[in-house]
Amino acid sequence: MSIPAFAALWFLPFVLPICFYVAFTDLRDMLIKNHAVVALAVIFVIVGLFVLPPWSTQWTSLTIWSFSVALPPYVWHLLHIVTVLILGILFNAAGVLGAGDAKFMAAASPFVWSGDLVLVMFILAATTLAAFVTHRLAMHTALRNVAPNWESWNRKKHFPMGLPLGGSLAIYLILGTVYGS
Structure with missing residues (x-):
């Protein structure tokens, strides 16, 4: 994994409660709350300054055609x-995903190292499949009585993506603490 283990270890205790909260509120209300998304972004801004201090790391560059930009990680x-966020707005406009899902993915994106993008896509795919099957099975069993007022039980054509999105970020950071570079 590209994410440094120390970075995942620093981010995990701050991010994990938000991931649980996002999954729970999306199951209960079919809504990812804006304050959770903002909190996730603020965590990266603050903790990221200590994990990836811009003044002490080597700058990396990106070259497109003849234009080159060098910035700190x-x-x-x-x-x-x-x-x-731009991609999420486009997908939301196309009806592919909800606005809260797009905002959560944007706020979660700085926690993902570019070299781990394919791994994160696999984690997201597996988590989405597992969450969908589990949610749909629970919806049609007595488990539904544990939380009978959840809005997600009543939506046949919609799925609470906060469950796999939050789970995927949590799994990625947990794996990063163990297998990170």
Whole structure:
């Protein structure tokens, strides 16, 4: 994995409660709350300054055609938010995903190292499949009575993506603490 183990270890205790909260509120209300998304972004901005201090790390460059830009890794990770948010807005406009899902993915994106993108996509795919099957099975069993007022039980055509999105970020950071570089 590309993510340094120490970075995953620093981010995990701050991010994990938000991941659980996002999964729970999306199951209960079919809504990812804005304050959770903002908190996730603020965690990266603050903790990221200590994990990836821009003044003490080697700058990396990106060259497109003849135009080259060199920035600290911290800034590149912050730019992930902008890129993913623009893509999320486009996917939301196309009806592919909800606005809360797009905002959560944008806020979660700086925690993902570029070299781990394929791994994160596999984690997200597996987590989404497992969450969907589990949610749909629970919806049609007595487990539904544990939380009978959850909005996600009543939505036949919609699925609470906060469950696999939060789970995927949590799994990625947990794996990063063990297998990180």
